[in-house]
Amino acid sequence: MKHLKTLGLVAVAIAALTAFVGVSSAAAAEFHSSIGAGVSLTGEQATSHKFTVTGSSITCTTAKFTGTTTAKTSTTQKMHPEYSGCTAFGFIGATITTTGCQYVFNSNSENVTLEGCTAGSGAIVVNASNAFGKCIMEVPNQTGINGQKFATGEYVVEEKKYKDITVTTNSTNIKDKVTASTGICPVSVGEHTNGAYTGTTTVKASGSDIWYE
8 A cells, every 4th residue: 555655656746747847848939930041130129229337338320130040940049230320438439340249049048148259359349439538348259148038029011911029138247348448438447247238129031930939
């Protein structure tokens, strides 16, 4: 009788574990393309993107992201960022160099990786200056940038509906390094680990659907 009772408890434990694994598997999400690999992706800011460090900010009139799908379904997607029309730390006409940079998004994580940057010491490089001062800041290649959320949306072109993905960013742990600060530059030379980045991006696939589920 005791043996049967033990077997019963084991069976209950196995059933509970199986149910948990089933729920976890069902909860896994992926990025989907209606066509498959090789589709061009374009992301544009739906709400203004803003980077803030020690109370000073960077905003740009244009934040654009480009990438290419690698399969019909994937848990990761790379996107190359480009910024223009920027004001950084109060300096109008700042430049942001993103040579080689790729953001690697993961459909099952709120974290994004920044990799492949070749400017500076391997970073996104912000250069802001005028006759009264200069700020240079690097955002180096790094993992674990938090605060990413994904949702599927739709838009219409010539009465045809397409699916797209909205990426909402609310990062609070970005590493950066100010390498030069002169004159009226409001940020001091040094490293930080609490850079913040906020904004919303709409990602569309060329002539087809892309979605998250």
